[in-house]
Amino acid sequence: MSRPAIPAEAFDHGDPRRYRRGCRCTLCKTGTTAAVRRQRYLRNTGRGTMVSPKRSAHHIELLRSHGMSDKDIQTESGVGPNVFYRITGQRTDIHRNSEARILAVKPRPVDVPRSGAHIPGRGTIHRLRALAADGWPAAHLGERCGKRKQFIVHLQNSNPDTTRVRRWVADYVTELxxxxxxxxxxxxxxxxxxxxxxxxxxxxxxxxxTDYWDPDDYDNPDFTPAAGDQRLSKNELGALRRAEIAHLITFNLSYAEIAARLGMSENYVRDIAREITTSVSRIRSTEATTDVTSLEAAA
Incomplete structure (x- = not known):
């Protein structure tokens, strides 16, 4: 669907754009004539009316980093989407007037909730990782945040020290x-x-x-949770799980209760518990045999 045409009344008298939209008053004629003469002068002196889009593209990135959306920038600058994305893509030169309009837009404050500002992604990444550790699928989290599964997986596997995210993404993940x-x-x-x-x-x-984190620790670069971000080998991870299960068994909890506390399947807990019980029985049997042998030798 094409955009509706901008009416002549949207521009002041004397603006060439109002003249091009049909206004033939004296001011519009004079303004258009002056603009044509200026363009001709610039061309004749080797300067022309077209410039590189680099300065404008850099300024747009600055405005985005301060939380302004593309639509806000277009509205405040009066630059249409076709020209706007031609600037950001830096594909061709742009008119000097377009550059001047973009550069005239002033940045807004960064710390605006639900804004598009770029902020450190440490807290967002740690929260998404913690939810994954609880068993939440990336597709489910993405649906709640208005993002695709691939985006959530990408963030979970990103470097918390260098990654930056949009403020609105961070706010939604914090709430989630x-x-x-x-x-x-x-x-x-x-x-x-x-x-x-x-x-x-x-x-x-x-x-x-999430049980290993306090809400204020997700963004703390000096905090490492008890089950930490360090990578454990399979043997270390298995030993840790066995120790946790063995500890909870001493409280006479059911397999279902232990599984719920540790976020494991009941069958897995049952198998580990049986292994632990069997090992303990063997040790006690060996100790008893040793004691009997010692007594017989002493007699």
């Missing part, structure tokens, strides 16, 4: 984290096998779940 923290995905329509697979993948990368 506060809503889902500590909840089991299986209770919100996520298949149990899928949640378990995501937990295992997150654990293999050393990502800590």
């Amino acid at each position: 984290s506060s809503q889902l923290a500590g909840q089991r995905p299986e209770e919100h329509g996520v298949a149990a096998h899928m949640a378990e697979r995501i937990r295992k993948a997150a654990a293999s990368k050393g990502w800590a779940g």
